[in-house]
Amino acid sequence: MSLTIEGPVARLRLNRPDKRNAMDQAMWESLPRLVEQAVATPGVRLILLGSATPGIFCAGADIGEFARETASPEWRARNQAAIRATQLALARAPLPVIALVDGDSVGGGCGLALAADIRIASPRARFGITPAKLGLVYPLHDTRLLVDLVGPGQAKRLLYTGRLISAEEAQRIGLVEELAENVESAAEALAAEMIAVSPFTQKATRATVQRILEGTADDDAASTALFDQAFTGPDFAEGVSAFLARRKPDFAR
Incomplete structure (x- = not known):
């Protein structure tokens, strides 16, 4: 994870390309602190959340880490608390948050996009919420964010099946606000309008x-x-x- 401040714009970048930006415990714990740092920086007007690597957004939680650690109730509690803190930090930040989705946005990765105010996706983006494929349960807060965007019927369809949907379908059902070939350029244009x-x-x-x-x-x-x-x-x-x-x-x- 990294944070850079460019005048009124704070950029949060996921940077674990070898794991398709899958979120491990350290990343979940660092993201709320970076959001807090961005919010506390004088002159910052909005936050852009994206990837340091084109073509990747976030593959979700690190399943390998899950397999190693979830036998420990203490680790599960820490992990759940860190995920919740991340989602609340993004969803309740006093500054607008724009998610730049250029690649797969799956499970916890889709949760990051859901917590943003606005989602801009490239045509190669795909969205899916896949706990049903692992026998897990999506958090209530994140499920509510999904229901707020797409309604209960579409939310159930996505959650019951764990299917991946295209960026075009995501926009049609209300999960994505804007499609753009270049999400960086589109986000910068939107940011300029918002800063004005x-x-x-x-x-x-x-x-x-x-x-x-x-x-x-x-x-x-x-x-x-x-x-x-x-x-x-x-x-x-x-x-x-x-x-x-x-x-x-x-x-x-």
């Missing part, structure tokens, strides 16, 4: 969508306060000033 708008609005919107996914159905004191707060913030002042002056807003001021 209000960071306050993005953070507030991410928090609002998360509350909706968790069951909040109507405005309450917290959402009303957030709505009101915007009118007194610097982003609103800059946005209105730019609109009246017929110029592009500069929210980095």
Whole structure:
């Protein structure tokens, strides 16, 4: 795993190509710390999650490590905690997360993509959630992320069969938001659009969508306060000033 900061963009890269980026315990444990580091870096606006090697995304958990270690209840507990911490770090980060999927995204690897806000996939990407092929059970949190994206029927179809589906089918059922021949270029273009708008609005919107996914159905004191707060913030002042002056807003001021 590696983290690089390029101005407002933090890049998280999986880098275990000999294992098709299969996630071992050390990788599960390091990813939340890297997300935390990215979020804490001043000026960072979003996170791109991808692979250091073209044509690979993530083959899932390291099954060889599973075979060696799962007899130990202590290791299983540590592994489950690390996987959960990774998924929560991505899914609840206050910054937008974009997954760049250029290759197979399977099992726990698909879970990483599910935890992102937006998924951009290349035509050679494939998606599958395969615990049924190993006699395992997918975590509830990750299953909920899948159901939120594709609905219960499609989620059951994928989970009951463990089949791999193409990037085109993944987009059709709502698992992927964008297809691109070059995921890096597409992600950079999307990132530029996102960086050009209000960071306050993005953070507030991410928090609002998360509350909706968790069951909040109507405005309450917290959402009303957030709505009101915007009118007194610097982003609103800059946005209105730019609109009246017929110029592009500069929210980095």
